[in-house]
């Protein structure tokens with residue numbers, strides 16, 4: 187008896203307020219759909235903001251110090267060339283930023299570490315020539331390629347501080363033959379790599395970080 191009365195009351199309620207119920211259901215669905223889309227979108231995205239926080243925290247100095255001898259004459263330049271196409275060694279994308287020497291002379295411009303860290307890799311690479319890789323405290327891998335020479339006493343495993351000399355800008359690389367030079371103008375190829383949550387290494391555009399470091403250049407005496 188009680189159940190029947192209640193059921194009838196329910197039916198009357200539904201009939202009387204059917205439009206209101208429809209509208210409420212409709213908006214509930216919209217809100218739920220928006221929430222679900224947002225959740226799915228976020229779960230599909232790498233957490234790039236947090237990942238890049240590691241880079242922002244670790245960078246201290248621009249990789250090429252200014253010359254106290256002649257700031258303008260010995261300046262360097264760069265554009266955002268990240269992910270431009272490259273063909274040497276097969277079709278690929280440019281995973282870094284090229285800092286070009288104002289004076290096309292190998293061994294002239296010092297290259298310093300942008301961060302504290304540990305020298306993880308050194309030696310010859312077919313693409314990068316003489317390169318050095320520094321692993322920073324937050325796990326960022328800073329890659330410096332095409333060096334003409336290494337800093338004296340720089341060895342794998344040693345700790346470096348931001349601003350420490352790593353070597354000199356050059357034009358080594360683009361050859362299986364160690365020591366090859368002259369395949370392109372003198373420049374520093376600067377790369378930034380981070381390990382994703384799944385352990386895969388991914389490169390990030392160094393350009394915005396270099397721009398930030400424009401105001402943080404060391405001054406060395408070189409002519």
Ligand SMILES: [Zn+2]
Nearest residue numbers: 282283284375
């Ligand atoms: Zn490059």
